[in-house]
Amino acid sequence: MAHEGGRARFHRLRVAAVDRLTDDSVALTLAVPPPLREAYRFTPGQHLALRRTVDGAEIRRTYSICSTAPADEAPSSLRVGVRLVDDGAFSTYAHKEIAVDDELEVMTPAGRFTLDPTPTAAGTDTAPGSEPAPATGHYAAVVGGSGITPVLSIAGTLLERAPHARFCLIRSDRSTASTMFLEEVADLKDRYPDRFQLVTVLSREEQQAGLASGRLDQERLTTLLPALLPVERVAGWYLCGPYGLVQSAERTLRTLGVRRERVHEEIFHVDEGPALDRQAAPASAPTPAPPHSTVTAQLDGRSGAWPVRDGESLLETVLRNRPDAPYACKGGVCGTCRAFLVSGEVRMDRNFALEAEETEAGYVLTCQSHPTTEKVELDFDR
Structure with missing residues (x-):
């Protein structure tokens, strides 16, 4: 990167x-x-x-x-x-x-919703928490709307660099007129007819050929995916788009026995509302913030400590004192503000960006994190 x-x-x-x-x-x-x-x-x-x-x-x-x-x-x-x-x-x-x-x-580029098809790793899924891919080098994506954007880069690069890899793209859009990158996806199909499989589902428009219109919900995906490709042999699944579609696809893959480390998600649209995320909600009520908290942050080799104002996220506290702190969406979606929690404890309101392996390793989204201990230490450089 x-x-x-x-x-x-x-x-x-x-x-x-x-x-x-x-x-x-x-x-x-x-x-x-x-x-x-x-x-x-x-x-x-x-x-x-x-x-x-x-x-x-x-x-x-x-x-x-x-x-x-x-x-x-x-x-x-x-x-x-x-x-x-x-x-x-x-x-x-x-x-x-x-x-x-x-x-x-x-x-400069950021994000971990990635597949790096280097010559030494052709057919190997190198996203966080992944394992070496099977010899087939088969990959698949379920995308909705503008979720095609990163997958277009992933599929195009993989097919160009790894001559034995295959890619199946299942995309959902409202109508043909609203479908982004139609020509670019068609070009992939023309260039790699034997290695690129395209399935298009339109939710608000009937097609002359192909699948019937309608939403790609969990019930439909459970029937569709095994009919399209050998689900158990797919090295990496890439799910990208609106929250509802990504969650339906993730639950489908779990039902079909796909291992968690082979499923990678990026949410593009999240409705405001309950603090839902890709991880299970805690069984008990969240720990309240202490009356006075201090955050210490390491950023670009320099460290500082500052009091957290009432209701502030840790990112907001750091930004008041270090305007160069990294962030982009402030919605718990992009992951740009990720930092390592060195000490203390925090409560994350939402998390649509970090994989379970990252949170287990100690990383947090600072834009969604609030202190639950009097002292919290973060490292943006790790």
């Missing part, structure tokens, strides 16, 4: 192209100048945080890279997909204002 051994940073990149994909989505191509190319080397599946300031307020949003990762050289350009969100502060700006030759503030 670009930021291993160092924290992700923002740089200004020129917009090289703005391509309209659908009525409510665009693709932005960002040119990477030679001095910054190594910093923007990425693993397929990673995302970029884009930043702008409006009336003195900073806005950050994360968008997944859809480009195929170069095998040897660092990338000279990066492409991301942006879906328009109702009243979206950044997506509206991207659709109505961003033009070629504009400059955007772009963080």
Whole structure:
């Protein structure tokens, strides 16, 4: 990853192209100048945080890279997909204002929803907590809407670099007109007809051929997946899109006996409401915050300790004193604010980003964490 051994940073990149994909989505191509190319080397599946300031307020949003990762050289350009969100502060700006030759503030790549098909690991799933893949090198993804974006990079890079790997893509969209990256996915099918399998389900439009319309719920997936591919031999499952679809697919795979370490999830849309997450809710009521707490944070080799104000998350406390602390979504979805909990205890309101192996190892999402002990120590550098 670009930021291993160092924290992700923002740089200004020129917009090289703005391509309209659908009525409510665009693709932005960002040119990477030679001095910054190594910093923007990425693993397929990673995302970029884009930043702008409006009336003195900073806005950050994360968008997944859809480009195929170069095998040897660092990338000279990066492409991301942006879906328009109702009243979206950044997506509206991207659709109505961003033009070629504009400059955007772009963080170096981050994220762990990845598959690295290096020559020495062709057919090997290298995502966190994974095991060596079976000899078949078979991979699969279940995606909804803009969840296609990181999977397009994963599938394209894998098929290009690992000549014996296979990839099955099950995608769900409302209609053909709303489907992002139609041409790019069709190109994969043309280039790798024997190794790339595509199944499209439209929830609000009948198709002349293929599956009947309707939602991809758990009942339907339980019947569909075993009919499409050898579920037990798939080396890595990549689930990406709205929370409901990802959870339905995850429960289906669990029912079908797929091991947890082979399932990787990234949530793109989470409805506001109960503090649900991918982990089981605690059996007892959460521990209340102590009246006075202090957080000590290690960041970029420098350490500081600050009092936590009432109701603040640990990230908010750190940002008041270290504005360079890493974050993007503040919603418990992207994982950019991840830190290692050195000491003390915290309560995480939501977690849609960290795998169980990461939380068990001691990592927390600082944007969702509140202290439950008087002293908490974090390490952003680990």
